[in-house]
Amino acid sequence: MKVGIIGRTNVGKSTFFKALTLEEVQIEDRPFTTIDPNRGIGYVTVHCPEKEFNTKCNPHNSPCVGGVRRVPLEVIDVAGLIEGASAGKGLGNKFLSEAMEADALIEVIDISGKSNESGGPAIDYDPTKDIDMVERELVLWIKSIILKSRVRNNEDISEAVYKSLSGLKFRPETVRDAIKKNAVKTLDDFSAESISRFVLDHDKPIVIACNKMDATDNLKERMNKLKSRYKYDLIPCSAAAELTLKEAEKHGFLEYPENNFKITKDLNKDQTRALDIVGEIIKKNGSTGVQEILNHLVLETSKNKVIFTVEDEKKLCDGRGRILPDAYIVKESATPRDVAGIVHTDLVQKYKGAIDCRTNLKIKNDEPVKNGQILKIII
Numbered sequence: 001m002k003v004g005i006i007g008r009t010n011v012g013k014s015t016f017f018k019a020l021t022l023e024e025v026q027i028e029d030r031p032f033t034t035i036d037p038n039r040g041i042g043y044v045t046v047h048c049p050e051k052e053f054n055t056k057c058n059p060h061n062s063p064c065v066g067g068v069r070r071v072p073l074e075v076i077d078v079a080g081l082i083e084g085a086s087a088g089k090g091l092g093n094k095f096l097s098e099a100m101e102a103d104a105l106i107e108v109i110d111i112s113g114k115s116n117e118s119g120g121p122a123i124d125y126d127p128t129k130d131i132d133m134v135e136r137e138l139v140l141w142i143k144s145i146i147l148k149s150r151v152r153n154n155e156d157i158s159e160a161v162y163k164s165l166s167g168l169k170f171r172p173e174t175v176r177d178a179i180k181k182n183a184v185k186t187l188d189d190f191s192a193e194s195i196s197r198f199v200l201d202h203d204k205p206i207v208i209a210c211n212k213m214d215a216t217d218n219l220k221e222r223m224n225k226l227k228s229r230y231k232y233d234l235i236p237c238s239a240a241a242e243l244t245l246k247e248a249e250k251h252g253f254l255e256y257p258e259n260n261f262k263i264t265k266d267l268n269k270d271q272t273r274a275l276d277i278v279g280e281i282i283k284k285n286g287s288t289g290v291q292e293i294l295n296h297l298v299l300e301t302s303k304n305k306v307i308f309t310v311e312d313e314k315k316l317c318d319g320r321g322r323i324l325p326d327a328y329i330v331k332e333s334a335t336p337r338d339v340a341g342i343v344h345t346d347l348v349q350k351y352k353g354a355i356d357c358r359t360n361l362k363i364k365n366d367e368p369v370k371n372g373q374i375l376k377i378i379i
Contacts, residue, residue: 211237350379
């Protein structure tokens, strides 16, 4: 799975990206810091089954910290969007095509209202302008591609539209549903925009990351205003606070499994002061919000699941003796055979079935796997 981080310039997208991935990126308080997309690995967090089975995991593809499993996925930080991008202004098509690489999107806004539409300083900027602008630019760009569709003799409109959109990771069934539910007979401005909104809503889940919550005096009021206006899930966060914790964890100063941290090394005065500030943010808000946003997007909004795979259903290990070695993010509809293909493409050809390691019973081949399930693939 690939998650894209989008938004206008200078709202903290690159800080948010680095807080998720710890990739080295250019972070500055000025517009258009990101030109080419930054790419890295982020992690969805779930509780590891090790405690349930009174064992200690030995992870291979997904680290475990304090009983919390970090399951990897790809994250891309796209250059900042500006008004008119759909018509080629600024980075235009480059931004939009890169955003469409993703299966789901996190849109970062500055909830504090302290930066304007150009990324410059402001006193009380309204972030609804940014949300509306990003949505409008995405819709208009997809619409422009749909209008270029060539419907040949006796060809179904949905087939022609899907061919035009095939590089943007929209599903053919979603395009068909868009055509049917909007009763589209011909392609014009109105029908193309209707299709654009439909496929975007259904195949590109979006969560709004309301960044800089720690710099917002009237956070509750601002959040309530946004929630009353939009259908999106909106979650407050502080990317800077999360990045501080992740960097400290990386250098061995603390353990940071989930929503709290434990200092493990002596700190100097500046380090102590920084972590005290972060501690107050977590105390006030429950967390920095960053990890919650990624988890919510992947597991709730996009309705994915996390499953574990082993080779020995009794010892819960792989062929090298590693206990609970691998965890994967799979689609809601994924079957055991689908999981086999995710583990390794060769397994699909050899696949004979799967066992649920909690019940030791064979799973029906056409039955979707369950979230948190531990599977042994039979070959």
